[in-house]
Amino acid sequence: MRTFLYLSLLFIIAACQQKQTATPTVAEYFNYGDTGVQTAGIKMIPIHTPVGNFKVWTKRFGNNPRIKVLLLHGGPAMTHEYMEAFESFFPKEGFEFYEYDQLGSYYSDQPIDSSLWTIDRFVDEVEQVRKALDLTNDNFYLLGNSWGGILAMEYALKHQQNLKGLIICNMMASAPEYGRYAEEVLAKQMDPKVLDTVRQIEARGDFSNPKYMELLLPNFYHEHLCRLAEWPDPFNRSLKHINSSIYTLMQGPSEFGIAGRLANWDITKRLPEITVPTLTVGAKYDTMDPEHMKWMSTQVKKGSYLYCPNGSHLSMWDDQKVFMDGVISWIKKVDQSAN
Incomplete structure (x- = not known):
C-alpha cells in the first residue's frame, strides 16, 4: 500500500510538472526558430489562384504548440490593423496568434481581376495560409469578425477537420x-x-x-x-x-x-454540419442581430454564446473586457477539454 501511494504521488507530481511546462516561458514564447534576419514575425505567404500567384501578409505573435489563433478581418478588404486589439490580451495568456491581410487588402498583393473575389476562392486562400503556418487540428483556432465571420463559417464547412475551435464574432449566418x-x-x-x-x-x-x-x-x-x-x-x-x-x-x-x-449568402440550414467547438459573439448595439447570434450557437453541434451588453459591431473595442475575457476563457476551456 505504501509503495502504491508513493508511486501515485510521483505520478501526480509528474503530471503537474508536465502541465506547468506546457505553458511556454517568455523566452520560449518569443522564440520563433528564425535564423538570419529577424522580421518581427512577418511572413509573406505565396497564394496560388486560377489567375496567377500572389503573396499575402501575416504576422506571428508568440509560440504555443497547443493554441494558435488565426484572425480573419472584416470588410471584405479591410485590414488586420483593427484586429491589433488582440495584441493587448493574447500574449499575456501565452496564446500564439496571427494577424493576416487577405488577398486584395492593403499589406498583401492587390490584383485587380474581379474573378478572385468569391467566397470559395477566399476559403481556398485560408487553407493555403493554414498549411504555410503549419496549423493543425491539435492547435488551430479560427476567429473571424464580420466578413471574417462569413469566411470562418465557410472554411469550417469545407475544412473543419483541420480545426480545434471556431469563433464567429459579430456575423449572422444569413445576409438577407x-x-x-x-x-x-x-x-x-x-x-x-x-x-x-x-x-x-x-x-x-x-x-x-x-x-x-x-x-x-x-x-x-x-x-x-x-x-x-x-x-x-x-x-x-x-x-x-x-x-x-x-x-x-x-x-x-x-x-x-x-x-x-454577398447579398444572397445564407448558410442557416447548414449550421448543424459544424461539429467543432464553436463560439458565437453578439452585441447589443451590433449591426448584426444578437438574438440571431445566440440562435446560431444552438444550431452548431458544440456551440457557446458570448453576449456583449455594451458592444457594437467592433465589441472587441467598445466592450473590450467582456469580449476579451469571454473569448479567452472559452479558448482555455476548449484547450483543457482536449488535453
Missing part, C-alpha cells in the same frame, strides 16, 4: 436576415429625416456624395459599428487602408445593409 435587421430594426432607430435623405441618396446610386457618409458616420457608424467617443488608431488605419473596390463589389457601399455578391 442581416439586411432585414438593418431595415426593420436599426433603420427605425435613426432620425426619420436623416433616414429619408440616406434613402434618397441610395435610390440615386449617388454613393460618392459626401453627404452620404456625413450622415451615416454619426447616425449609424458611431451607434452600431464602434461606440467609442474617439475611434482607436488601429481602426482608423484600417478604414484608411480599405480596398473600396473589393468592399463595394462584395458587401455594397456601406455597412447599412448588404448588397453586392
